[in-house]
Amino acid sequence: MPVRFRLLGDIEAHVDGRPVDLGHVRQRGVLAALLADVNHPVSVDQLADRVWAGRPPHRARRSLASYLSRLRRVLAGAEDVVIAYGPGGYVVRVAPEAIDLHRFRTLVAEARENQELARFDEALRLWHGDAFAGVDTPWTEAMRRTLAAEREAIELDRTDLTLRLGKHNAVLAEISSRVAANPLNERAAGQLVLALYRGGRQADALDHYERTRRRLAEELGADPGPALRELHHKILTAAPELDPPSEVAVPRQLPAAPGWLVGRDAELAVLTRVVAAGGTVPVCAIGGPAGVGKTALALRWAHDHLARFPDGQVHVDLRGFDPSGEPMTPKAAVRRLLGALGADPATLPPDEDELVAHYRSLVAGKRLLVVLDNARDAAQVEPLLPGSETCAVLVTSRHRLTGLGVRGARLVDLDPLSEADARDLLARHIGPEPVADEADAVADLVRWCAGLPLAVGIVAARATARPGFPLDVLVKECRDASARLDALDAGDLTSNLRAVFSWSYTALDPAEAEVFRLLGVAPGPDIALPAAAALTGLDGRQVRSVLRSLVGANLLQEPVPGRYRMHDLIRLYAAELAGEEARGAALDRLTELQLHTARSAAHLLRPEHPVIELATAAGCAPPEFEHRAAALAWFEAEHAGLLALRRAAAAHGRHRAAGQLAWFLSAYHISRGLTA
Known part of the structure; x- marks a missing residue:
């Protein structure tokens, strides 16, 4: 099982994601002293000096052996870590990336080489407090000072890169806090002066320079260094090289809003409440069958709330149910999002996890709307979710994305429109006059569209394509159920219900x-x-x-x-x-079950009725009813289905079964007074 060690904060270990008890402070200190030189032997004398500060106990070797024996036991579940003793001393063998200290230094080197904010942020996120917290020896104190200096340097490097990218407003508060904590740090002071100047606050920039100059003179008897003096001169002369780089265009990728959206006021209100609630990344997953209007709802809400997202709106069709090919991979989708946000494709890392980290770093703090349309499943969506609560995400899918719901997303399920709303939608498409003039035809069309906005739109498209034809022409096409899907075809894949x-x-x-x-x-x-x-x-x-x-x-x-x-x-x-054969066999199995169940229920309701004997049920086990109320409840739940099954049996020449169903149903009808 994988192991992870933490030294940048409390000294901890996690095996398979679960923390393990590393014992008392001295034992944790021994482990930390070895992990700092992972995969390299540390002599017993050097290890004792790190742990006991040059004053080891009389039996230091035995104590070290005891501590390490206990550590081997608590880490026994981790197959990828070994604590060994050899000629050079003790050594911990494990992948360096399993230790946050070494992972931090690797990320710092990569961040500086590639000048990538995502790497800087990933490195800094590894810190959870002071390094080697809880262990106080001269060696750990020296390591703490060294690592604190490394952390401060990387924070300053990150700020320099952020300023070069023109994101001075995003780091102004961070720089101000850093300068307040260390007012004599000229590099940090220069960053604050530059950020203030680029933010249109030239007077504040010059004032801070002057305060820094006076403080250096009073406390150190020195003038500002050349870099800070040169920056001051450039501000006085309004040097053009101080101007921020041109801003990346704000992405506005939303497709056009739907012309009409009816019957969705409650769902629109839910989206608004979820996004306004805050506290975490608001995610709404809109689900429903094909043609019910999921994308229309998402786009209508997005266009109505553009002002909430001044940093832009990005849109990706994930092609979860695209007839032309496979769903888009998360990696391809992240690259598309990064491109929309201005990232240079040539500089993007090849690894998917690195791409996701870069994407989340890029959108951190932005007020951005992410619309992920036509998702296949939660696994396709999860890597595309920002980590910043200032962003919001709308997802549409034909699947109910329960996996996102488990992680806090709000699932918004769309039902078909009511007949009144569907009639209103049709009227908006073709105008109120035809709807009023041909009310009977409209009622039939609306009923056959069954509340699907796509079906209503197809009917409207066909009606407006032949404005001189009465709607009754369409009614005649739709009246035959077997041909109704042919009638609901406007001529292309996206407006053909069958497709x-x-x-x-x-x-x-x-x-x-x-x-x-x-x-x-x-x-x-x-x-x-x-x-x-x-x-x-x-x-x-x-x-x-x-x-x-x-x-x-x-x-x-x-x-x-x-x-x-x-x-x-x-x-x-x-x-x-x-297929016809499968259809007949399925109806036979269903009829057999319902006949035997109805016979048992009817006998409880009307025991005086003559008993109709049925052939032994070969492929089913009909339920038994304990009492009359249970039999009555079954008939009530199955009544419409039994009537339809009787009609189907008669239509397919199974007259004996149809008659038997009618006889059993009569027991229920008499009990309920439905014989009139």
Whole structure:
């Protein structure tokens, strides 16, 4: 298991992400003394001097051996660390990058060589307090002073780079604090003078120079050094080389806002509340089936709140369900985001983790909106999330991104529009007059669009393409359910419902795809878990897992626990895909289960009814009802589905099954007074 050692703060070790107890302060000091020279032997005398400051106890060798024996035991779970003794003394063998001190120095060297802010920031994030905290010996005190000086130097180097990049406002507060803590540091004073000047505060810059000059004279009897004096002269002469580099253009990458958005006031309000709450990076993951308007909602909100994000808005289509190829990799997406933020592609690191670190450093402190459209899953999105609470993220996906929800994102699920909202949307597309003049045709079209804004838009596009044709022409095309998806086709991939649904379908694995197809042929508005198991020929555990995946993909809904339903247009698409043989076998299995269950329930409701004998159930195990109330509840939940199953049986020539279902249903109808 991987091990990580921390020396830049309290002396700690973590194995597989969990802290281990390193023992008392002297024992921790022994480990730190070896880790400082990792992979190099430290003699017993040198180690004793580091631990006991030249005054080792009488049995120092035995004490060291005892401490290191205990350390071996507590680190036994880490396969990549070895504590050994040899001719040169004791040595800890482990990868240097596992120790924050050595990782810090490596990152500092890379940051200075590449002049990259992300490396500077990564190095500084390794600090969690004073180095070797809690251990006080002359050696640790000397190491603390050395490392503190290294840290101060890297902070000054980072500030120099930030100023060269023209980001003087971003570091002004940091420089001011540093100068207040060490007013005689001329390099820090020069950085503050330059930042003030570039921020349009020339008088303040000159005033701070003068205060620094006087303090140096009073406390040290010296004048400012050449660099600070030259900076002062350039400010007095307004030297052009002091001007900040030209700012990178603020990214404004949002696609156009939708022309109309209706019925989404509640969801827009949720987005506003989440972004306004603060405290952490606000992330909203908008989910829903294909065509429900996820991107439209995200773009409408984004355009309405541009003022919240003066540092820009970036947009990436992650192509999670793109028919033309594979989803975009996180690495490619990060590079695209960095390009939008002005990073030079030629200077970007090749490693994905390094790219992500650079991206998060670049957006730190920015008031930026990141729109990640058409995500495949949470794993594709997570590397693209900023680390700064000043940013906000909107994600859209056909999958319900539960993984992001676990990490604090707000999941916003979009349902289809109500008929009133869909009618309003159609009126905005084609105008109020046709909607008013052909109210009956509009009612039919709206009902068949089933609340999908994409379907309404397709109907509107077809209507406006032939303005002289009455809407009733479209109604006639849509009336036949088997041809309805053909009618909802405006001529290209993005406005063809069948094509749009196919992008979600092709992302399913074979088992999910088969269950999806069979659910499309199930009669009735919804289906219970036992019925779904019979329909698909799977056992309850298997079908539950697949149904959960389909719900996550927004191809299925679970409005109440254990009952599932499909959107009407998705059902039509699924039914088209089911082969005739598979369709017949699935309906036979479903009919067999429902017949046996209905027989048991009907007998409890009307025991005086003549009993109809059924063939032994071969492929199902019908539930037994403990009492009349349970039987009644089952009939109430299954009533619409049983009626639809009876009609399907009759339509396919299974008249005996249709008659048996009618007989069992009559027991429920009589019990409920539904015989009139």
